[in-house]
Amino acid sequence: MKFTFDNWLLSRNDFHDKFNKGIPIPLKMMYGVIKKETEKCYYIEVEGKPTPSSTCLHCGRKITNKVSLYYGLGMVCGKHYGITNVSEENLEKKLEEIRSKLKKVKWVGLVPKKNVVIEDEISYEIIFEYKNKVYRVITTDETKVNEIKNKSDNILGIKTSKV
Ligand SMILES: [Zn+2]
Secondary structure: OEEEEOHHHHOOOHHHHHHOOOOOOOOOEEEEEEEEEOOOEEEEEEEOOOOOOOEOOOOOOEOOOOOHHHHOOOHHHHHHOOOOOOOOOOHHHHHHHHHHHHHOOEEEEEEEHHHEEEEOOEEEEEEEEEOOEEEEEEEOOHHHHHHHHHHOOEEEEEEEEEO
C-alpha cells in the first residue's frame, strides 16, 4: 500500500513524542502495510521507494529539476539520503542505488487516520521485446516501468492491477 502523510507527521510533534519515540516520518510518500488498527489510528510499517513524481517524496514541494522527476526527490532532499550527482546519462545506473538507499529508509509507528491517505499500489505486468526476445516483467516500481518503456524495442502489452 502507498501511504501519503500530511506535513504534520513529517515534523517532530507531541504525538510522535508520546507514541513514536519522538521520531517523525522521514518521507512524504512511503510504501508498506498496516499491522494493527484502532478506531482512530493505524500502526504501520513502511519504507521508501523511488516514485516518478512532480512533488518531492521527502518534503512535498514541487520538483523543478528534470532528473529528479524520475525518482521523486529534489536535489536538496536527495542529499539527506546520500543521493548525489545524478545526471540524465547516469540515471539508469543510479536508479538501482537510489532504490536500495530508499529501501533502507524505514519507519514503524502509530499514525492518526486523519493525517494519512492510503491507496492501493498499482502492479504493472509488461510484455516487451528486447533484441528479438520477449520478456514479461511484473513490478510495482514505476521507475522500472519507465526504464522498460525507454529501453525496450517494442511494448507488446501492459496490464495494471491494484495490489
Ligand atoms: Zn524535498
